[in-house]
Each structure stands twice: as structure tokens, then as C-alpha cells.
Amino acid sequence: MEFEGPDRVAEALASVDYLADDRIAQVVYLAEMLSKPVLVEGPAGVGKTELAKAVAAVTGRDLIRLQCYEGLDEAKALYEWNYKKQLLRIQSDVDHDWDTISHDIFSEEFLLTRPLLAAIRSTEPVVLLIDEVDRVEVETEALLLEILSDFQVSIPELGTMTANTQPLVFLTSNNTRELSEALKRRCLFLHIDYPDTEREQLILSARVPGLSDHLAGQVAKVARSIRSLDLKKSPSVSETIDWARTLLALSVEEVDEKVLGDTLHVLLKYQADIEKAAKELTSSPTP
Amino acid sequence: MLPVITGFIDELREAGVPVSMVEAIDAMKAVEAIDIGRRVALRETLRATLIKNLRHERAFDTAFDIYFSTIPLPGEGEAENGPTSGDPGDASGGQGAGAGAGEFDQEALFNALLDALAGMDAEALRRGVREAVDRLAGMEPGRPVGGTYYLYRTLRRLDLAELEEQLLQALSGDEELSELEERLLREEVEALISQLREEVQEEIRRRLVADRGREAVARTLRRPLIEDIDLMHATSSDLADMEAAIGPLTRKLAARLARRRKKRTGRLDFRRTVRKSLATGGVPADPQFKHPRPHRPEVWLLCDISGSMATFSRFTLQFTHAMSTHFSKLRSFAFVDTIDEVTDFFGPGIDFGSAVSRITTEAEVVWLDGHSDYGNSLETFYNRYGPQISPRTTVIITGDARNNYRPPRDGVLADVARASRALVWLNPEPIAYWDTGDSAMSHYARHCTSVHEVRTLRQLEEFVETLTLPSGRSLQNA
Numbered sequence: 001m002e003f004e005g006p007d008r009v010a011e012a013l014a015s016v017d018y019l020a021d022d023r024i025a026q027v028v029y030l031a032e033m034l035s036k037p038v039l040v041e042g043p044a045g046v047g048k049t050e051l052a053k054a055v056a057a058v059t060g061r062d063l064i065r066l067q068c069y070e071g072l073d074e075a076k077a078l079y080e081w082n083y084k085k086q087l088l089r090i091q092s093d094v095d096h097d098w099d100t101i102s103h104d105i106f107s108e109e110f111l112l113t114r115p116l117l118a119a120i121r122s123t124e125p126v127v128l129l130i131d132e133v134d135r136v137e138v139e140t141e142a143l144l145l146e147i148l149s150d151f152q153v154s155i156p157e158l159g160t161m162t163a164n165t166q167p168l169v170f171l172t173s174n175n176t177r178e179l180s181e182a183l184k185r186r187c188l189f190l191h192i193d194y195p196d197t198e199r200e201q202l203i204l205s206a207r208v209p210g211l212s213d214h215l216a217g218q219v220a221k222v223a224r225s226i227r228s229l230d231l232k233k234s235p236s237v238s239e240t241i242d243w244a245r246t247l248l249a250l251s252v253e254e255v256d257e258k259v260l261g262d263t264l265h266v267l268l269k270y271q272a273d274i275e276k277a278a279k280e281l282t283s284s285p286t287p
Numbered sequence: 288m289l290p291v292i293t294g295f296i297d298e299l300r301e302a303g304v305p306v307s308m309v310e311a312i313d314a315m316k317a318v319e320a321i322d323i324g325r326r327v328a329l330r331e332t333l334r335a336t337l338i339k340n341l342r343h344e345r346a347f348d349t350a351f352d353i354y355f356s357t358i359p360l361p362g363e364g365e366a367e368n369g370p371t372s373g374d375p376g377d378a379s380g381g382q383g384a385g386a387g388a389g390e391f392d393q394e395a396l397f398n399a400l401l402d403a404l405a406g407m408d409a410e411a412l413r414r415g416v417r418e419a420v421d422r423l424a425g426m427e428p429g430r431p432v433g434g435t436y437y438l439y440r441t442l443r444r445l446d447l448a449e450l451e452e453q454l455l456q457a458l459s460g461d462e463e464l465s466e467l468e469e470r471l472l473r474e475e476v477e478a479l480i481s482q483l484r485e486e487v488q489e490e491i492r493r494r495l496v497a498d499r500g501r502e503a504v505a506r507t508l509r510r511p512l513i514e515d516i517d518l519m520h521a522t523s524s525d526l527a528d529m530e531a532a533i534g535p536l537t538r539k540l541a542a543r544l545a546r547r548r549k550k551r552t553g554r555l556d557f558r559r560t561v562r563k564s565l566a567t568g569g570v571p572a573d574p575q576f577k578h579p580r581p582h583r584p585e586v587w588l589l590c591d592i593s594g595s596m597a598t599f600s601r602f603t604l605q606f607t608h609a610m611s612t613h614f615s616k617l618r619s620f621a622f623v624d625t626i627d628e629v630t631d632f633f634g635p636g637i638d639f640g641s642a643v644s645r646i647t648t649e650a651e652v653v654w655l656d657g658h659s660d661y662g663n664s665l666e667t668f669y670n671r672y673g674p675q676i677s678p679r680t681t682v683i684i685t686g687d688a689r690n691n692y693r694p695p696r697d698g699v700l701a702d703v704a705r706a707s708r709a710l711v712w713l714n715p716e717p718i719a720y721w722d723t724g725d726s727a728m729s730h731y732a733r734h735c736t737s738v739h740e741v742r743t744l745r746q747l748e749e750f751v752e753t754l755t756l757p758s759g760r761s762l763q764n765a
Contacts, residue, residue, distance in 0.1 A: 006321075006328060026321075026331035033320040036313070041341065084566050091568075175341075175535045176542060178752070184339040185309055191341050197478075221471045228474070230639060257467050281467055 018054035045236020591686030662696030
């Protein structure tokens with residue numbers, strides 16, 4: 001599916017309840033137009049991963065996800081030879097000479113594809129999500145470079161495998177370390193911040209059916225107010241959605257001091273943060 | 288369009304943003320692919336292709352305003368880019384730009400702005416702002432200024448405080464507000480006022496560019512990137528900007544200090560090796576090792592908070608504050624001519640401002656005269672806390688080592704270095720100034736595991752990125 005313009009991107013994403021602002025829509029549009037990977041950065045819980053999922057949903061593509069972690073290596077990210085099967089093959093066949101066998105066991109039949117190779121080899125276009133790329137070591141990052149710039153993987157025994165279809169690639173980062181220049185250069189950069197109150201209100205209305213506009217507005221404003229405080233962990237969008245759901249379940253119609261004090265723990269996860277926010281926002285602190 | 292974009296990229300580079308050749312080409316390709324009639328589209332396209340670090344966005348926004356705010360783009364509405372001087376048409380047209388200030392009705396303008404903000408009417412707001420700048424900024428053509436003065440003058444004469452108050456009233460209606468509602472409303476109003484401020488600034492820049500040309504204005508407005516600002520001479524707004532950058536940095540430092548050694552130093556895990564060998568027909572081809580336990584880093588921070596270090600110490604305290612959320616075992620100490628522990632002032636959830644005021648009032652950091660005395664501070668430190676230093680402790684000292692010609696008494700530092708895992712000194716002065724005047728840097732440096740010049744955020748970042756510490760010594764050898 002081709003997008004006609006950033007506005008169409010925003011519309012399409014909205015149809016799967018992902019409300020993109022100008023920046024997000026523009027970058028997704030560019031990613032599609034220029035076939036470039038997108039590096040998405042921002043605080044936890046603003047919908048970085050969600051964006052990739054939403055794009056997969058509107059384009060009807062499969063989502064292939066590679067979750068990064070410290071210690072991720074080639075065998076887990078790219079491909080691995082299925083050496084158990086290779087051993088069986090060697091043991092079961094004693095008639096042929098070594099040359100034939102050695103040629104045989106390094107064929108695609110014995111290749112275990114991991115997410116990156118799977119994305120390359122897929123016959124249908126896919127969305128490839130490389131999640132939390134900042135968690136891998138700098139050395140491992142280099143693995144990604146060939147894929148990101150040329151959409152290909154080199155396997156010494158088989159040669160270079162080029163993508164059949166152009167995957168849409170999203171990398172997400174929580175910015176725990178500086179990514180290498182080489183990686184950044186190959187990507188479009190998208191920083192997603194907490195949404196402004198208007199957009200957050202729309203997100204809430206879309207994600208929490210049955211929520212009144214008035215309440216959504218109040219929730220968004222309270223969220224902005226709490227984020228302006230110096231906290232250990234600011235409430236993320238997913239937490240404000242949870243909070244709105246809570247309020248709905250409690251059939252609250254108006255956020256006041258009491259409601260806020262009683263439900264603040266949905267929004268904030270540290271006791272110190274809860275106490276602080278309660279003190280700042282309400283006149284009577286929670287006991 | 289092409290020359291403007293290359294000019295824009297040059298300007299970004301001038302401002303210190305690294306833009307590679309490949310990125311520049313990408314930007315050009317991207318611009319060809321979009322509808323450049325929309326300014327937002329152009330801005331986000333250039334941003335996505337050229338800016339790869341959040342900290343460079345400030346420079347990007349300034350440069351973009353200068354380079355693209357005056358170009359009438361094809362297909363863009365007249366109101367959107369209303370040419371700057373000699374503004375024809377629209378509401379302010381009757382009085383026209385540059386007319387004498389005599390017959391001008393400031394009250395009407397005030398009310399127009401108030402209505403525009405209260406009704407969130409962007410169009411009316413822009414009209415009002417244009418008129419305000421016409422009338423109040425008193426811009427003089429040809430003066431080589433950046434517009435800060437014009438901005439200040441316009442806003443002062445607009446009486447923002449009054450506007451804020453009235454806006455508050457207009458939006459609240461007659462109802463009695465609870466404290467929560469009032470707080471939320473106040474924030475709403477603050478957001479609107481800052482929107483007005485930005486509009487005015489943009490308008491002023493637009494006119495400056497029309498008057499003096501892009502390159503000249505860009506040159507005046509160019510400011511060092513946050514990471515290149517000298518910490519000793521940072522303004523408070525710079526410090527506020529830096530605060531955002533400190534968070535990720537402390538997280539990196541925490542990760543760095545806690546990093547597991549990659550070597551297989553653990554003992555052979557017999558069970559897992561045998562299990563794994565089943566896959567290779569019983570041949571233990573891939574021996575498995577027990578993982579060494581992750582290192583729980585223990586960090587002690589010693590900050591010089593004397594007068595000469597005022598700005599820097601504010602920064603280091605900020606850094607300390609941010610670190611305290613990542614290290615469970617962080618202890619911090621502050622000193623001037625004697626030292627006191629300030630760990631508790633930075634407990635979780637305590638905000639930075641109150642921590643600083645408590646340090647200056649409650650902590651005993653002054654012994655004699657309130658001039659730096661590293662010798663006494665370090666000796667007191669070692670006598671009081673020395674026995675608690677363990678081979679897991681990393682001690683970080685921040686200070687300029689300017690000792691007011693007092694005895695350095697650096698021998699004690701050797702003891703600290705011996706007892707700890709590592710002793711690191713961060714000095715905010717340029718290396719060239721070390722050991723000049725009353726600086727006793729080399730006396731201290733020889734006992735330290737490493738010494739770093741940390742004058743800017745960039746250098747602090749480099750320190751964090753390249754930090755390699757000797758692996759924790761075993762307890763028996765201590």
C-alpha cells in the first residue's frame with residue numbers, strides 16, 4: 001500500500017486508533033517514499049513500539065520483531081546453522097564423499113532464519129521492528145548496518161541475500177546510550193515526546209471508548225501538570241490511558257482532589273512520586 | 288529551493304551540528320519527494336534527515352526560522368506567510384506598518400490579543416502579534432542585533448502579567464475554583480502566554496531577516512550547542528537545558544559502572560555444558576560457564592561547592608541528583624574548607640531546589656573562612672569516612688583544585704586511592720590552567736586513577752563513554 005501524502009498517513013493511522021502528529025505522519029511518509037529505516041527515540045511509554053504496530057496494521061504487512069538485549073548476537077538476530085540437523089545429515093549418509101556432503105550441509109535447508117534474515121527473505125513486504133536497539137553493545141550494532149542501508153545480509157557460505165521486497169524498518173531507542181554515528185546516518189530520526197494536551201485528549205478519546213470529552217480533557221491536563229513536576233518517572237501515555245480507564249470504571253464524572261488522591265497510584269509508580277504529586281496538586285495530601 | 292537548503296545546511300554546520308554528506312543528500316532527496324508548499328512538512332522532513340540528536344533541535348529550530356520563515360512558499364495561504372514589511376491587506380492594513388505610533392490604541396490591541404488567546408484563534412493571534420511588533424518593538428533597520436532586546440521591549444510594553452491575569456479571569460468564568468482546577472487553569476494560561484511569546488519572537492526574527500538577510504541574522508543568533516557551553520560560565524537557562532541532557536548521561540554512567548566483564552571468568556558450569564553437548568552428539572563442543580555476579584557499583588561523589596565553583600557546582604549537584612535515582616549505593620559529599628555528607632538531601636523524590644538550599648544551610652561545609660581548602664577537606668573526609676571505603680567504591684572528586692595556597696596534604700589521597708576501586712578527578716578548568724596560581728592539581732593528580740578535564744557536557748559525556756575502571760579487587764586483598 002502506498003501513501004499519497006502525510007495527511008493520508010495520519011488518517012490511516014487514526015483508523016487503527018494511533019493518532020499521529022505532523023511530525024510522525026511526515027516521517028512515516030518519508031520512510032515509505034525513500035525506503036529508509038526510522039530511528040524512533042523518546043521517553044518510555046509514548047507509543048514508539050505502538051507506531052510500528054500501527055503502521056503494520058494499516059499497510060496490512062506482517063510485523064517481524066527483534067527484541068534487543070545485552071548479549072544479543074548474530075546467531076539470535078540474523079541466522080544460525082542448524083548444526084544438529086547438519087550432524088544428522090553427516091551421520092546418516094556414509095556413502096558420499098566429504099565434498100558432496102560439505103557442500104550439501106551449507107544449503108538453505110540447514111539455515112535457521114532469525115528475525116533480521118526472515119524480514120529480508122519474506123516474499124510479502126513486512127514491517128521490521130528492532131526494539132530497544134540501545135540495549136545491544138556497540139559491536140553488535142554493526143550487524144544492523146548492512147541491513148539498514150542495503151537491505152541485504154551476507155552469509156559467507158551462501159553469498160549475499162538481498163531483500164525480495166522493501167521492508168519498512170523501525171528501530172526504537174530509549175536513549176540509554178549514544179547510538180553510533182554510522183547507524184544514525186542510515187536512519188531518519190524521529191523523536192516522539194509526550195503529546196500536547198489536545199492530542200493526548202484525542203488519544204484518550206480514541207483509546208478509551210465511553211470516556212466523555214470533558215473527562216478526557218481533564219485527564220490530559222492533569223497529566224501535563226504532573227509531567228511538569230520533577231519526578232522519578234513521569235506518567236507515560238499508556239499510564240494516562242490506564243488512569244482514564246480506571247476513572248471510567250469507577251464512573252467518575254469530574255476529577256477533583258479526592259478522586260485524584262485515591263487513584264494517583266495508577267498514574268505514578270513510585271511512592272515518593274505519588275506523595276509529591278499529591279502534595280503539589282491537591283490541598284489535602286493523602287495519608 | 289536548492290541554494291536555500293544548502294545554505295541552511297551550512298548554517299547548521301556552522302552552529303556545530305554535525306551533518307554528513309550522506310545526510311545532506313538524503314535531505315535533498317527527501318525534499319524532492321514532498322509537497323514543499325507546507326512549511327510543517329518541510330520542517331519535519333529536514334529535521335528527520337538532518338538532526339540525529341535531540342540536543343541539536345534547538346539549533347535546528349532557530350536556523351529553520353531564519354531560513355524558511357520569509358520564503359513565500361508556493362501554495363501557502365497568504366495569512367500563513369504574510370510578508371514582513373509593508374504588510375498589505377488584513378486587519379492591521381488600515382494603519383500599515385511603519386506608521387507613526389501616535390494614533391495607536393494599545394488597549395484595543397491588548398483586548399484583541401486577549402480574545403485571540405482565550406478563543407484560541409491562531410489567525411487573530413498572528414494579526415495581533417504583527418501589530419504589536421509594528422507598534423511596540425521599535426525596531427531600527429540595520430542594527431546588528433539578535434532581536435532579544437526587541438522581544439523584551441515588546442513583551443514589557445504588552446504587559447504580560449496583566450494579560451495573564453485577565454486571561455485567567457476570562458477562562459475561569461465566575462465559578463469558584465478548587466485548588467486543583469485553579470492549578471490546571473493556570474498552566475493552561477501559561478502555555479498560551481508562552482505561545483504568544485514564541486509568536487512574537489518568530490515575527491521579530493522574520494523582520495530581522497527581511498532587514499539584514501539570513502546569513503547575518505543567523506550569525507548573530509548562533510549559540511553554542513548545549514554540549515559545548517562552558518560549565519563555569521553557563522547561564523541559568525543553559526543549565527535548565529542541560530538538565531534534560533543529564534538524565535540519559537547518568538543512566539549511561541550507571542550502565543558503564545555496572546557492566547559485567549565480558550571475559551569468561553566464571554567457573555565451568557558442568558550441568559549446562561553436558562546438557563548442551565547432547566546437541567553435538569555428546570561432544571562438549573561449547574563449554575558453558577557460570578555467569579559472574581553482576582557488579583553493584585558503589586559511587587561516592589565529592590563536590591567542591593565553594594564560591595569560585597558556583598556554576599559548576601550547581602551543575603555537579605544536578606548531576607549528583609540525577610545519579611541518585613540510578614545508584615542505590617550513591618553517597619555524596621560537599622566541601623568548601625571542610626566536608627560533610629549530603630546523601631540524605633538527595634533522597635528519591637526530593638526536588639533539586641530544596642536539596643540545594645538544604646546543603647547551603649544545613650550541611651557543615653565551612654570550617655574557618657569559607658575559602659576552598661582541599662587539604663583539610665580531604666583529610667577530614669578520610670578520617671571520618673575512610674574506614675567505610677571498600678574495594679567496590681568508586682570515588683569521584685569534582686573541583687578545580689584551587690587551594691588558596693594552603694598545603695595540599697595530598698598524601699591522604701593516596702590512602703583513599705588505595706582503599707577504593709578507583710579514584711577519579713573531574714576538573715572544570717582547561718588543562719592549560721592547571722597548576723597555575725593556587726591550583727594544586729598535579730599534587731592530587733598523581734594519586735588518582737584518572738584525571739579528566741570536564742569543561743563541557745560533551746567532555747563529561749566523553750568521560751562517561753570511555754570510562755574503564757579496574758575490575759573490583761577481591762575482598763581478601765583489601
